[in-house]
Amino acid sequence: MRSASESAPRRGWRQGDAFAPVAVRRQWRAGGVQDGVAAVCPRVVIVGGGFGGLEAAKALASAPVEVLLVDRRNHHLFQPLLYQVATAALSPADVAWPIRRILRRQRNARVLMAEVTGVDAARREVLLGARREPYDFLIVASGATHSWFGHDEWAPFAPALKTLADATAVRRRILTAFERAEASDDPAERERLCTFLIVGGGPTGVEMAGAVAELARQSLPGDFRRIDTRKTRVVLVEAGPRLLASFPEALSGYARRALEKLGVEVRLHSPVTRCDERGVELGEERIDAATVVWAAGVRASPAGNWLNAPTDRAGRIVVASDFSVPGLPGVFAIGDTVLARDAAGRPLPGVAPVAKQQGAWVARLIARRVRGAADPAPFRYRDAGQLATIGRRAAVADFGWLRLSGWLAWWFWGLVHIYFLIGARSRMMVALEWLWSYLTHDRGARLITRD
Amino acid sequence: MRSASESAPRRGWRQGDAFAPVAVRRQWRAGGVQDGVAAVCPRVVIVGGGFGGLEAAKALASAPVEVLLVDRRNHHLFQPLLYQVATAALSPADVAWPIRRILRRQRNARVLMAEVTGVDAARREVLLGARREPYDFLIVASGATHSWFGHDEWAPFAPALKTLADATAVRRRILTAFERAEASDDPAERERLCTFLIVGGGPTGVEMAGAVAELARQSLPGDFRRIDTRKTRVVLVEAGPRLLASFPEALSGYARRALEKLGVEVRLHSPVTRCDERGVELGEERIDAATVVWAAGVRASPAGNWLNAPTDRAGRIVVASDFSVPGLPGVFAIGDTVLARDAAGRPLPGVAPVAKQQGAWVARLIARRVRGAADPAPFRYRDAGQLATIGRRAAVADFGWLRLSGWLAWWFWGLVHIYFLIGARSRMMVALEWLWSYLTHDRGARLITRD
Numbered sequence: 001m002r003s004a005s006e007s008a009p010r011r012g013w014r015q016g017d018a019f020a021p022v023a024v025r026r027q028w029r030a031g032g033v034q035d036g037v038a039a040v041c042p043r044v045v046i047v048g049g050g051f052g053g054l055e056a057a058k059a060l061a062s063a064p065v066e067v068l069l070v071d072r073r074n075h076h077l078f079q080p081l082l083y084q085v086a087t088a089a090l091s092p093a094d095v096a097w098p099i100r101r102i103l104r105r106q107r108n109a110r111v112l113m114a115e116v117t118g119v120d121a122a123r124r125e126v127l128l129g130a131r132r133e134p135y136d137f138l139i140v141a142s143g144a145t146h147s148w149f150g151h152d153e154w155a156p157f158a159p160a161l162k163t164l165a166d167a168t169a170v171r172r173r174i175l176t177a178f179e180r181a182e183a184s185d186d187p188a189e190r191e192r193l194c195t196f197l198i199v200g201g202g203p204t205g206v207e208m209a210g211a212v213a214e215l216a217r218q219s220l221p222g223d224f225r226r227i228d229t230r231k232t233r234v235v236l237v238e239a240g241p242r243l244l245a246s247f248p249e250a251l252s253g254y255a256r257r258a259l260e261k262l263g264v265e266v267r268l269h270s271p272v273t274r275c276d277e278r279g280v281e282l283g284e285e286r287i288d289a290a291t292v293v294w295a296a297g298v299r300a301s302p303a304g305n306w307l308n309a310p311t312d313r314a315g316r317i318v319v320a321s322d323f324s325v326p327g328l329p330g331v332f333a334i335g336d337t338v339l340a341r342d343a344a345g346r347p348l349p350g351v352a353p354v355a356k357q358q359g360a361w362v363a364r365l366i367a368r369r370v371r372g373a374a375d376p377a378p379f380r381y382r383d384a385g386q387l388a389t390i391g392r393r394a395a396v397a398d399f400g401w402l403r404l405s406g407w408l409a410w411w412f413w414g415l416v417h418i419y420f421l422i423g424a425r426s427r428m429m430v431a432l433e434w435l436w437s438y439l440t441h442d443r444g445a446r447l448i449t450r451d
Numbered sequence: 452m453r454s455a456s457e458s459a460p461r462r463g464w465r466q467g468d469a470f471a472p473v474a475v476r477r478q479w480r481a482g483g484v485q486d487g488v489a490a491v492c493p494r495v496v497i498v499g500g501g502f503g504g505l506e507a508a509k510a511l512a513s514a515p516v517e518v519l520l521v522d523r524r525n526h527h528l529f530q531p532l533l534y535q536v537a538t539a540a541l542s543p544a545d546v547a548w549p550i551r552r553i554l555r556r557q558r559n560a561r562v563l564m565a566e567v568t569g570v571d572a573a574r575r576e577v578l579l580g581a582r583r584e585p586y587d588f589l590i591v592a593s594g595a596t597h598s599w600f601g602h603d604e605w606a607p608f609a610p611a612l613k614t615l616a617d618a619t620a621v622r623r624r625i626l627t628a629f630e631r632a633e634a635s636d637d638p639a640e641r642e643r644l645c646t647f648l649i650v651g652g653g654p655t656g657v658e659m660a661g662a663v664a665e666l667a668r669q670s671l672p673g674d675f676r677r678i679d680t681r682k683t684r685v686v687l688v689e690a691g692p693r694l695l696a697s698f699p700e701a702l703s704g705y706a707r708r709a710l711e712k713l714g715v716e717v718r719l720h721s722p723v724t725r726c727d728e729r730g731v732e733l734g735e736e737r738i739d740a741a742t743v744v745w746a747a748g749v750r751a752s753p754a755g756n757w758l759n760a761p762t763d764r765a766g767r768i769v770v771a772s773d774f775s776v777p778g779l780p781g782v783f784a785i786g787d788t789v790l791a792r793d794a795a796g797r798p799l800p801g802v803a804p805v806a807k808q809q810g811a812w813v814a815r816l817i818a819r820r821v822r823g824a825a826d827p828a829p830f831r832y833r834d835a836g837q838l839a840t841i842g843r844r845a846a847v848a849d850f851g852w853l854r855l856s857g858w859l860a861w862w863f864w865g866l867v868h869i870y871f872l873i874g875a876r877s878r879m880m881v882a883l884e885w886l887w888s889y890l891t892h893d894r895g896a897r898l899i900t901r902d
Contacts (some may be wrong), residue, residue: 075898076898091896092896093896094542101674104674114634164898166724182562225561414531446548447526449614449616
């Protein structure tokens with residue numbers, strides 16, 4: 001059963017009907033047509049310019065709809081490479097692009113930089129502070145944010161990586177720690193400053209630990225006079241029994257050995273019980289570390305609150321199999337902000353391909369409904385595999401039918417990531433930055449900046 | 452007459468003598484040699500890693516001294532291209548490099564990231580908060596900062612360009628103004644948001660005005676739906692009778708015409724009498740502008756206060772012809788923080804070549820004194836000419852014997868700036884960014900970020 005408001009264009013709306021399409025309501029306000037209109041172009045509002053929202057907008061390019069994409073930032077961010085900004089290998093502009101630039105040739109799309117504060121589902125309007133944007137269809141793709149598992153007081157000591165500002169802040173902490181160690185006359189303090197602890201053994205934690213170790217062991221030596229950055233201690237802490245829990249066990253083992261070869265201490269079965277300005281506690285044990293990076297938990301954006309929709313423990317909206325939010329006609333939610341399951345009932349992972357496929361599918365659904373066609377075949381996630389890199393010539397790739405580790409996986413990882421960047425300029429620049437780093441061990445963006 | 456402390460190494464210092472070389476005082480502290488030492492390696496402390504300080508450090512590479520370069524930032528900044536960061540053409544990492552990376556092969560040099568809080572000339576120590584760094588020779592090259600001509604209350608409304616953080620803040624303001632204009636329903640507010648006012652008709656103001664006009668007229672159109680960025684108003688305000696006052700009049704005229712061709716309103720004889728959150732006042736006239744950039748005045752760093760030395764109205768230390776600070780043995784000051792004059796008594800301009808030549812000359816002076824050789828020939832500024840760019844294929848160059856304007860000057864400007872960047876990586880990256888922008892009118896770093 002579909003509600004009327006989700007159906008194809010039709011006539012006969014009555015003045016004042018809150019569920020009339022946006023185009024009809026606009027004409028009432030303008031004092032135009034009284035009841036209904038002949039041609040209605042429904043309005044799709046997309047909240048969030050991440051992988052899911054952007055893909056949905058693009059997939060609506062040829063649909064007879066007007067698209068409004070709202071994001072509180074002006075840029076789409078390629079999060080999988082954010083750790084390279086945090087470790088001074090890439091610049092923010094290498095991994096982020098203005099959303100309106102990406103959509104500039106799509107004539108039915110508009111982009112608005114604004115912060116969503118709520119949704120008035122009764123009037124079918126998105127609230128942006130004092131401003132209201134009406135919708136016929138709403139796609140909520142507002143992603144996820146950090147979670148310190150109920151310990152938000154740890155945030156100042158263990159910053160996480162989600163935005164460009166997070167990445168440059170972590171970069172500042174890492175580089176400042178080495179500067180302060182070089183300046184310090186106290187051996188204990190120098191040791192604390194040269195200890196870097198990463199919490200969370202998922203792909204971000206593994207990549208971050210490998211990148212910090214390479215920075216310290218390969219890029220920085222020679223630049224300092226009083227400290228030996230090759231003696232830097234990098235500790236990767238994971239609460240569970242293995243790294244990269246979503247990968248096959250053999251690849252987890254490879255990742256651990258590869259990190260240890262880089263000099264990273266891998267601590268499994270080690271839940272963090274406390275973070276403070278001196279370091280962290282792992283149960284009884286205390287590790288003094290000036291720089292702690294949190295790569296352990298995420299929670300969904302507050303979209304569940306905006307919509308007053310039921311969520312799971314991580315704040316993810318529980319959606320129907322067509323990503324509609326139960327009880328809210330015309331409202332869909334996708335990506336990291338929802339709990340979606342595959343055919344076998346397993347939750348889908350919070351990765352870019354899931355969000356992109358969901359975005360494209362919901363866009364197709366809306367386009368077909370607007371045209372009065374039948375719904376598409378039910379959504380099915382096509383798992384293209386997963387990748388994680390550890391360091392120079394070391395990565396793991398799992399395609400289900402094929403598992404790779406080592407240099408071949410590393411080259412594959414690099415090519416895939418360059419392929420998925422947006423635009424020829426970024427591909428060229430990132431490829432050159434990587435080539436340069438590969439040949440020289442140098443990092444291009446070792447800047448300590450602060451607004 | 453030279454003071455003893457500035458002389459070549461000698462024996463016979465008496466325990467506790469505050470003027471004994473640093474190496475001797477260290478050995479006293481360590482309980483070593485009692486009175487004097489055989490071989491003394493004097494210590495040169497350089498404050499500031501800008502053009503002057505860095506050049507001085509490099510020029511001491513083969514001198515029998517130990518060099519300590521202190522800067523409160525970790526990077527050397529190529530200020531002539533900072534306006535390109537502010538207008539989204541280049542990334543911060545394209546125009547800044549870690550100082551310790553630049554000096555890493557210079558074994559007699561150490562780099563310390565710390566903020567100078569004063570100088571204890573009696574004990575010959577630089578104060579860095581609680582820390583003290585002794586010197587035999589001190590080169591103060593701490594540069595300049597903004598000046599709002601006694602109106603510091605204008606600073607929040609008319610930010611200036613001196614640091615990377617300034618540049619990304621100005622970039623954020625410019626890009627946010629267009630975003631807010633696109634979102635606004637109020638025509639007057641849209642007009643105010645699409646008005647950009649640059650105060651100061653020197654090279655920075657001219658380059659900034661040209662770059663904002665090109666951003667609005669060539670890069671942004673097509674990305675917006677509700678505003679036409681080609682109608683952006685860019686106003687360049689200069690108190691004096693012409694732009695680029697240090698250039699020949701013919702080139703000033705060319706710069707003005709080139710800017711007007713780009714759609715910039717040039718207002719001469721227009722001193723700013725007030726800045727507030729709505730815009731600026733030029734005497735009776737009021738211009739509403741959401742974004743104002745201050746490119747009008749600089750004042751010297753507080754080095755005059757640290758040294759308790761006489762300064763001019765702009766805070767610049769009045770130095771002797773050998774850049775020594777009168778009354779302070781072993782202390783020199785160079786670059787934007789001093790008032791230096793050429794042979795004819797005219798003040799030298801606050802540009803990179805002046806600071807670099809002064810830095811190299813003072814380093815040579817110190818090296819010769821340490822070796823017991825005669826002082827070098829008096830400093831003479833070799834004026835290599837001046838350059839300013841207005842926009843695509845438009846620039847002015849003045850070499851004294853040759854004056855250029857137009858596309859040839861523009862190509863020359865580009866080549867010179869790429870040549871003076873540090874390292875092959877930056878040269879390659881900036882050249883590619885420029886080539887890309889030239890071909891596509893695109894800008895690589897249109898990011899609104901905030902820490």
